[in-house]
Amino acid sequence: MITQNPVLVLNQNYQPLNICNVKRALALILLEKAESTVDGQELIKSPTQSFNIPIVIRLMSYIHKPIHPKKISRQGVLSRDKNTCQYCGMSSESLTLDHIIPKSRGGKHTWENVVAACIKCNHKKAGSTPQEAKMKLINKAKKPNTDSNYMIKGKTVKEWKPFLISV
Template sequence: MAKVLVLNASYEPLNITSWQRAVVLLIKGKAEQVEHNGKMVYNNFPLPTVIRLRHYVVTPYKEIPLTRRNILHRDGHSCQYCGYTGDELTLDHVIPKSRGGGETWENIVTACVRCNVKKGNRTPKEANMPLRQTPRRPISSLYFEVTKHVRTGTHQEWRKYVIGA
């Protein structure tokens, strides 16, 4: 069903919730509507797509696990050397493990099999294969969830509330 982006009082993304929960927060006065899609829940009550809490909520930092799935999502399911987007994607260590490269967000990227073999045991600079974007640790786990909706075109209005989406 319809999802709603919940912003903290500071306009930073906080959560994604159901439209029903968002409507309850609006009715109780705990949030205000920031964006809507033009559809109506009730007469003169548009269906929200983005709401903002009226009071700031402190949230603890949550570490995002370094997994194949998360790396593929961060890199947009595309080879970071040639841009290939298909089923034949592997993970590549920017600085090879044999040369001291670690298992970190900043050292692992998605690569097609062809580019991974071509690069071999070299750095991108040595192989003359520049990266399309610098690998980095994702900002938050919510970032992953929001970018999925933005990339599929479901909620383009969320883009302005997420850095790098």
């Protein structure tokens, strides 16, 4: 459905901020909270008006992005790890969180110490470290990058490229 197509959202200063869908972008434009910066060829019609489908919009007022790091959460860890067990590589919707250094041994609940793990691997590792369980992490656990350009990477539309740095 065309109203679900991705639209790049720029801050007032043209800095990439987020991605929304066409429906949300048109709502922001009609409410005069944003303007279309790049339009596509396709039209969307209402009974009284026609609109070019926006590809890039710019907000009319500046949005201050929080500079504090993203708080760790189950959803955040699963997203960072792409819903994949970091020990065996299995993709699953029923993953658990594993503390690399177990909490019982002083391990903290931080981005650098928590990974997605399937139930089988989590039970195998249990209260030991990966080395003790003879298990190796596929990817090093780290804080997710909150830079807008990084979050948008891989989802780009060619018309977005002038607004993105090194994507």
